Amino acid sequence: METFLIRLLQFILAISLLVLLHEGGHMFFAKLFGVRVEKFFVFFDVGIGKWKGKLFSWKPKKDDTEYGMGWLPLGGYCKISGMIDESFDTDQMKQEPQPWEFRTKPAWQRLLIMIGGVLVNFILALFIYSMVMFVWGDSYFKVSDMSMGMRFNADAKALGFKDHDVMLGTDQGAFREYANVNGDFFRQIAQAKRVDVLRNGKKHSITLPGDLDMLSMIKTRPLFAEPFIPAQVDSVLGDTPAAKAGIKAGDLIKSINGKPVETWTDMNYQTGVLSDVLAVKNTHKDSLAVRSVVLTVQHKGAAKLDTLKLMLTPDLKLGVLQSTLASYYKPVQEEYSFFESFPAGIKHGWNVLRGYVGNFRYLASADGAKSIGGFGAIGSLFPPFWDWYMFWSMTAFLSIMLAFMNILPIPALDGGHVVFLLYEIITRRKPSEKFMVRAEYVGITILILLMIFANLNDILRWLHLM
Known part of the structure; x- marks a missing residue:
């Protein structure tokens, strides 16, 4: 529960900051060009009955804008006078156009107002990354420094890779780091027509088609390629199956229930198989049988293997901390x-x-x-x-994601309005208000359906149905 609340707090803080500055970008250009901003809200103030949906709001003196926070954390909005947006305030559009309204301003000014939010999000992301x-x-682990090389799946081996190949680079350049938020390592391989590796101390080149499916490379288990990390125990937790069995830091796990183990990926795969078996066992006796395992272990400094019988925890944990890249590489x-x-x-x-x-x-x-x-x-x-490093890195990534998603040419998003404004600038014909209202409804419907679909995927993953 505590970890959930920590993640929730980070998520709300990041989204609140991004929405605040995104909508602030719209408001900045609107006020710069003399357009009246009626409301500036973080989160939506959807009314329920007589309640207007506001957590709080205020309106400074000599200011036309009401500032506040709604209760529905799905974004935020900046209500600009004389503009057809998600508020669908068509009554205002029936009135005589006023000089402070969005619709009376030149197209280039309206265009800057619409891209203001996206522009702020891009600049914010670059600023955060800079800071x-x-x-x-x-800090990163350089791929070519990984002297134990990579572990490859069957698809990669079919293309010519072999376990322990040290990845050097492709026809696009040298590899930098193994993985980051974008999967650059896999993208570089997917787009490569040649990959250079170091095999047994000699450089080899592997020819590739140049159009591999990067998504498949990342989603397939085991992964297309991952650093070879031996199943060596980093440390042992107290009062655990490993501690009771005499396993110590530096020991190598060589097999579990007769299944060979070379890396922690192998070990985790085998315990995953046991987890699937455990899920269909109904009796306590059957559960104990699944949890009872036989390990072969090579103790640190010993030449011979030791066979150990032990009982894993109910969630199939051994009670050790696994070695990582940091255990072997600087x-x-x-x-x-x-x-x-x-x-x-x-x-x-x-x-x-x-x-x-x-x-x-x-x-x-x-x-x-x-x-x-x-x-x-x-x-x-x-x-x-x-972790402030992770928080700011994720906030910058979400800022870029929010900017890109908002600039997509979907009605109701900033990108949809930009498309209509570009049409007006090129043809010198403004789309009718009736058309704009209909487009807004279409866009809102698309966004709601996408939101339902995305969150349904979350639920299915949580239920282990996907």
């Missing part, structure tokens, strides 16, 4: 001065945006549609503990 670089620097740490952080942050932000846009095309596939997530999926991206 992250300045405060924490950039990360590359890059530090930046205040002024150096800006080009580094902008470059990183641009790569994140490019990766996110590149991944967007996979949503048209069946697997891509299943990967769409709602509030639960987004919230789970935050760590189950408070």
Whole structure:
């Protein structure tokens, strides 16, 4: 429960900040051009009965804008006079146009007002990434430094890869890090026509088609490629099955129930199989039988293997902390001065945006549609503990995501309004108000359906039905 609340708090704080600044971008340009902003709300103030749906609001003296917060945390809005938006205030549109209204301003001013929110989100993301670089620097494990190489699945081996190949680069350049929020490592392989590896101390080149399915590479288990991390125990937790069996830090797990184990991926896969079996067992006796396992272990410094019989915990835990990349490799740490952080942050932000846009095309596939997530999926991206580095990195990523999604040419989104304004600028013909209202209804319907679909995916994943 505590981890859920920590994630929820981070999610609400990040979304509130992004919505506030996004809508602030619209309001900035609106007031710059003398357009009246009637309401500026974080979250929606949907009324229920006589209650107007406001958690609080205030209206400063000599200001036409009412500021406040609604109760429905699905975004926010900036109600601009003389504009057809999600409020569907058509009564206002029937009145005589006023000089302070959106509809009376030149098309180029209206265009800037509409892209103001997206512009702020892009700039905010680049600024946050820059400050992250300045405060924490950039730390990563360089792929070519992983001397134990990679572990590949059957699909990768069919293309010519072999376990323990050290990945050097492709015809597009050298690999940087194994994985980040965009999966650049997999994207580079998917688009490559040649991958260079170090095999037994010699450089080899593997020819690829250049159009591999990156989504499949990431979703398939085991993964297309992942760092080879031996199933070596980092440390043992007290009063656990491992501690009682005499397992110690540095020991290597070689098999479980006769199934060979080389890496922690192997071990986790086998305990996953046991979990599936346990899910269909109805009696306590059957449960105990599944939890009772036989391990072969090579103790640290010993040449022979030791066979151990032990009882896993009810959730099939052994009671050890697994070794990680940090157990074997030293990360590359890059530090930046205040002024150096800006080009580094902008470059990183641009790569994140490019990766996110590149991944967007996979949503048209069946697997891509299943990967769409709602509030639960987004919230789970935050760590189950408070970490300012992760919080700001995720906030910057969500800012880029919000900007890109809002600029899509869907009616009711900023991008939809931009399309209609560009049409007006090019043809010098303004779409009718009747058409704009209908387009807004269509856009709202599309967004609601997408929201339902995304959150339904979250529920199905939570129920282990997807």
